[in-house]
Amino acid sequence: MIGRRQLTGPQRTTHEDTANVCAGHDGDHGGYRLVKSDMTMLMELLRRGSRLDSDSPTPLYQRLQQGIRLAVREGAVGEEQALPSERELATGLGVSRVTVRKAIAGLVEERLLVQRQGAGTFVSPRVEQPLSRLTGFTEDMHARGMSPGLKWLDRSAGTATPQEALALELAPGSLVTRLYRIRTADGKPMCLEHATVPRSVLPDPQSVTNSLYEALERVHLRPVRALQRLRAELFSIEQAHLLGVQPGSACLYIERRSYVADGRPIEFVRSHYRGDSYDFIAELQI
Numbered sequence: 001m002i003g004r005r006q007l008t009g010p011q012r013t014t015h016e017d018t019a020n021v022c023a024g025h026d027g028d029h030g031g032y033r034l035v036k037s038d039m040t041m042l043m044e045l046l047r048r049g050s051r052l053d054s055d056s057p058t059p060l061y062q063r064l065q066q067g068i069r070l071a072v073r074e075g076a077v078g079e080e081q082a083l084p085s086e087r088e089l090a091t092g093l094g095v096s097r098v099t100v101r102k103a104i105a106g107l108v109e110e111r112l113l114v115q116r117q118g119a120g121t122f123v124s125p126r127v128e129q130p131l132s133r134l135t136g137f138t139e140d141m142h143a144r145g146m147s148p149g150l151k152w153l154d155r156s157a158g159t160a161t162p163q164e165a166l167a168l169e170l171a172p173g174s175l176v177t178r179l180y181r182i183r184t185a186d187g188k189p190m191c192l193e194h195a196t197v198p199r200s201v202l203p204d205p206q207s208v209t210n211s212l213y214e215a216l217e218r219v220h221l222r223p224v225r226a227l228q229r230l231r232a233e234l235f236s237i238e239q240a241h242l243l244g245v246q247p248g249s250a251c252l253y254i255e256r257r258s259y260v261a262d263g264r265p266i267e268f269v270r271s272h273y274r275g276d277s278y279d280f281i282a283e284l285q286i
Contacts, residue, residue, distance in 0.1 A: 155205035223258035250275035
């Protein structure tokens with residue numbers, strides 16, 4: 001990953017600054033800009049990742065988007081770092097500014113990039129989620145100074161599926177409440193979340209307006225521990241459409257079973273997180 005460093009006071013470039021991989025801070029707007037040596041590396045990666053010299057029938061702007069995604073994924077340009085300007089990209093890659101503008105607009109819509117008035121285009125920051133503490137999405141976002149949001153896709157009750165009954169230790173034919181939503185942070189779609197709880201615990205699905213954990217806490221059944229299973233997957237066409245990402249792009253699937261203090265399972269959650277926006281952090285001890 002191209003390094004970054006915040007400079008304070010008068011900014012000076014020394015021989016060491018040029019020789020090493022570094023970046024300059026963007027002042028009042030936040031974020032970091034690439035120095036010349038890094039710019040050359042980035043342009044080469046973009047050129048290679050975009051396959052601009054190939055005879056591919058894929059439109060140029062879509063190929064450029066692929067190159068930018070690759071650069072972000074490989075860390076050639078990190079979160080909060082600024083991309084080269086529209087003019088620099090067009091000149092360096094030998095494409096029109098219209099092509100660059102269209103490519104960036106699509107990635108801004110995907111929330112991979114963010115545009116700041118008068119500052120430029122930056123890689124969106126990622127969210128880090130520690131695996132050692134059980135918290136709800138709403139709490140996580142508030143703790144990071146971000147505004148949590150959601151879009152409801154379904155709030156309903158029905159008969160538990162065999163998978164739900166097994167996870168929640170329910171008898172066949174038991175009723176459950178299901179909550180399906182898109183979770184957002186500062187307006188950016190972050191994940192799709194399916195949550196299932198016994199209907200005896202939450203009879204009215206409409207009673208959950210924002211946080212499920214707040215609703216469970218009101219009936220003194222907030223989870224105290226959980227078991228999680230994680231694996232890498234690819235977004236389906238439907239999932240990608242809901243989150244505004246490319247079909248087949250990487251996601252992290254998390255399956256969680258949460259328990260109350262007396263050991264009863266209270267929640268069964270299946271979530272698909274955007275691979276380009278979320279990092280899960282685990283601390284290990286020896």
